Amino acid sequence: MPKLYTFLKYFCVILWSCFVIAPFLWAISTSFKDFNSVTGGATYIPWLQFEPTLDGWSVLFKPGSQGGINIIGPYFNSIFVTFTASFISIALGTLAAYALSRYTFKAGFVQNNDITFFFISQRIMPPVVLSIPFFIFLSTIGLLDSLAGLILVYIVLLMPIAVWIMVDFFNRVPKEIDETALIDGCNPFQAFFKVVLPNSIPGMIVAGLFCIIFGWIDFFFAFILTFTNVQLLPVKIVALNSSITPWWSLSAAALVSVAPLIIVAFIVERFLSKGNLTGALK
Amino acid sequence: MAKIELNNIAHSYNPNDPNPIFALKEMSLSWADGGRYALLGPSGCGKTTMLNIMSGLVTPSHGKVMFDQKDVTRTITEERNIAQVFQFPVIYGTMSVYENLAFPLKCRQTPDDQIDKKVKEVAEILNLHDFLNNRAKGLTADQKQLISLGRGLVREDVAAILMDEPLTVIDPDLKFRLRRKLKEINAKYKTTLIYVTHDQNEAMTFADNIIVMDEGEVVQAGSPKDLFEKPQTTFVGYFIGSPAMNLYECKADNSNQVSLGSNNISVQTNLVSTNTSNLKLGIRSEYITVEQSSGPNTIHADIIEVEDFGNYKLITAQQDLIRIKAKVKREQEVPSEKVFLKFPAEHCCIYADNKLI
Numbered sequence: 271m272p273k274l275y276t277f278l279k280y281f282c283v284i285l286w287s288c289f290v291i292a293p294f295l296w297a298i299s300t301s302f303k304d305f306n307s308v309t310g311g312a313t314y315i316p317w318l319q320f321e322p323t324l325d326g327w328s329v330l331f332k333p334g335s336q337g338g339i340n341i342i343g344p345y346f347n348s349i350f351v352t353f354t355a356s357f358i359s360i361a362l363g364t365l366a367a368y369a370l371s372r373y374t375f376k377a378g379f380v381q382n383n384d385i386t387f388f389f390i391s392q393r394i395m396p397p398v399v400l401s402i403p404f405f406i407f408l409s410t411i412g413l414l415d416s417l418a419g420l421i422l423v424y425i426v427l428l429m430p431i432a433v434w435i436m437v438d439f440f441n442r443v444p445k446e447i448d449e450t451a452l453i454d455g456c457n458p459f460q461a462f463f464k465v466v467l468p469n470s471i472p473g474m475i476v477a478g479l480f481c482i483i484f485g486w487i488d489f490f491f492a493f494i495l496t497f498t499n500v501q502l503l504p505v506k507i508v509a510l511n512s513s514i515t516p517w518w519s520l521s522a523a524a525l526v527s528v529a530p531l532i533i534v535a536f537i538v539e540r541f542l543s544k545g546n547l548t549g550a551l552k
Numbered sequence: 553m554a555k556i557e558l559n560n561i562a563h564s565y566n567p568n569d570p571n572p573i574f575a576l577k578e579m580s581l582s583w584a585d586g587g588r589y590a591l592l593g594p595s596g597c598g599k600t601t602m603l604n605i606m607s608g609l610v611t612p613s614h615g616k617v618m619f620d621q622k623d624v625t626r627t628i629t630e631e632r633n634i635a636q637v638f639q640f641p642v643i644y645g646t647m648s649v650y651e652n653l654a655f656p657l658k659c660r661q662t663p664d665d666q667i668d669k670k671v672k673e674v675a676e677i678l679n680l681h682d683f684l685n686n687r688a689k690g691l692t693a694d695q696k697q698l699i700s701l702g703r704g705l706v707r708e709d710v711a712a713i714l715m716d717e718p719l720t721v722i723d724p725d726l727k728f729r730l731r732r733k734l735k736e737i738n739a740k741y742k743t744t745l746i747y748v749t750h751d752q753n754e755a756m757t758f759a760d761n762i763i764v765m766d767e768g769e770v771v772q773a774g775s776p777k778d779l780f781e782k783p784q785t786t787f788v789g790y791f792i793g794s795p796a797m798n799l800y801e802c803k804a805d806n807s808n809q810v811s812l813g814s815n816n817i818s819v820q821t822n823l824v825s826t827n828t829s830n831l832k833l834g835i836r837s838e839y840i841t842v843e844q845s846s847g848p849n850t851i852h853a854d855i856i857e858v859e860d861f862g863n864y865k866l867i868t869a870q871q872d873l874i875r876i877k878a879k880v881k882r883e884q885e886v887p888s889e890k891v892f893l894k895f896p897a898e899h900c901c902i903y904a905d906n907k908l909i
Contacts, residue, residue: 450636450638452628454630455630455660
């Protein structure tokens with residue numbers, strides 16, 4: 271029985287790995303193909319079944335005048351907007367979540383759980399509902415088609431995620447830790463920054479990861495709130511599409527666009543396994 | 553260090569409710585400087601609330617908290633100079649043992665050389681000196697609890713160290729050693745120690761004074777001897793001692809005698825002015841003796857069970873509805889079927905409406 275269990279376990283892991291890795295391998299292979307190799311039936315092995323070419327990749331870095339899309343500018347725009355919005359969302363969201371976890375708020379029938387739900391409800395609404403208000407709001411304050419405008423909108427979109435994850439995290443951090451810090455002579459701010467926050471880094475990393483993912487993959491708001499001054503990566507990649515779908519360039523662009531998320535995941539994974547709260551109490 | 557007084561303290565967690573429930577009913581208590589106290593009572597009787605009121609984590613609904621005659625009822629926790637050790641060890645997991653112990657002094661901006669001296673001194677007392685540079689997170693539960701305690705001891709000005717069932721997570725052998733260590737600390741530094749527990753043995757072996765609480769009220773405060781020999785209420789009689797006090801409904805026959813079923817028991821309590829129907833006789837199983845023949849204050853009962861606990865025997869006997877538990881020496885000969893059990897008059901306590909007369 272243990273052998274069968276081990277076999278099944280490895281079988282499932284390998285199956286799942288194939289399921290996850292296969293699209294990447296497919297995209298890598300396609301990004302080095304040309305028109306004929308993609309449309310002339312399935313080919314798998316480079317040099318034997320098709321001749322690899324860098325055409326798909328070079329389009330991404332050529333200026334528009336030479337038939338390319340030059341993703342470098344939008345790439346850095348995307349990194350700047352996503353990371354800035356995620357950082358601000360985590361900073362504000364963590365403070366809000368701590369308050370919602372530790373203090374009691376009551377206004378009529380509205381209590382802590384209702385406020386937390388209000389935050390989450392921002393994500394339940396279909397994005398299209400928010401598009402017109404955001405458009406009018408940004409055009410009123412003069413931030414339409416700007417990085418600052420996009421950051422503002424992304425903060426609104428990402429902070430609910432941060433609050434939601436961090437409230438749950440703080441609820442599981444024993445309040446005796448805060449109380450001990452108060453007894454040891456901290457004021458509530460010192461207790462939060464010196465004691466609670468260092469213990470909350472794993473939660474903040476998880477929340478940060480979600481914020482970065484959701485910020486990075488957004489196409490909808492980047493598309494409707496920007497025009498010519500500012501462009502983000504997803505919008506730029508879509509611009510590759512023409513009457514003949516360039517699968518090779520799209521594959522290259524897809525690989526380039528997921529690279530930051532993979533790097534972030536690798537860095538973050540170490541911290542997640544390293545730090546947790548289990549030793550703080552009990 | 554300070555004398556702590558609770559004047560007419562009461563606390564409700566829902567004070568704005570039309571019918572507030574009081575976790576702590578109105579009471580006044582005083583804690584002498586340098587004393588060793590135990591707060592004893594079942595879970596939910598208000599012990600932790602009282603502790604949190606003293607440390608400032610909870611502001612009482614009524615009454616005043618005084619430290620050395622100074623009103624600190626509204627003083628915030630960090631300004632009260634109280635140390636509190638919780639049921640489960642609370643350590644700062646991201647810091648080393650040294651940093652954990654130094655933390656309260658750092659918060660008070662104590663110079664580094666003084667911090668170093670004090671931390672090493674306390675680590676020596678608590679046998680933590682070998683772990684000072686280790687991450688606190690990796691230590692065992694009892695070592696973590698020692699760190700919690702150490703954070704209280706590094707502060708020389710601490711008014712009292714409050715401990716909320718601090719040895720729950722500790723092994724029995726270590727519990728004994730830690731209790732002894734706490735006593736040593738109390739003797740050496742004259743720090744007021746207030747120890748919350750629901751374990752009577754812990755309370756009895758630790759404290760000079762025990763405060764027994766039930767349903768938000770202090771039911772008796774006194775030395776372990778007082779609580780054992782003269783429980784002021786039937787609750788204390790039942791709660792303190794193992795086995796619990798034998799308690800029987802009885803009727804007053806005359807000024808110094810009660811009837812217990814078909815038995816007449818003489819007592820030293822004057823029952824002349826007693827006019828309640830709710831009268832109870834209480835006697836500790838330790839004071840009941842086995843007799844060879846019938847005599848005054850003896851009950852002839854059937855033996856149900858004799859349990860040998862190694863250092864003593866526990867006899868369970870029954871006469872009609874009266875079930876008696878008697879603790880006798882191991883060498884004592886116990887008959888196999890029926891036994892004469894004597895209730896010495898000087899150890900019989902009479903309770904009217906569950907209160908000692």
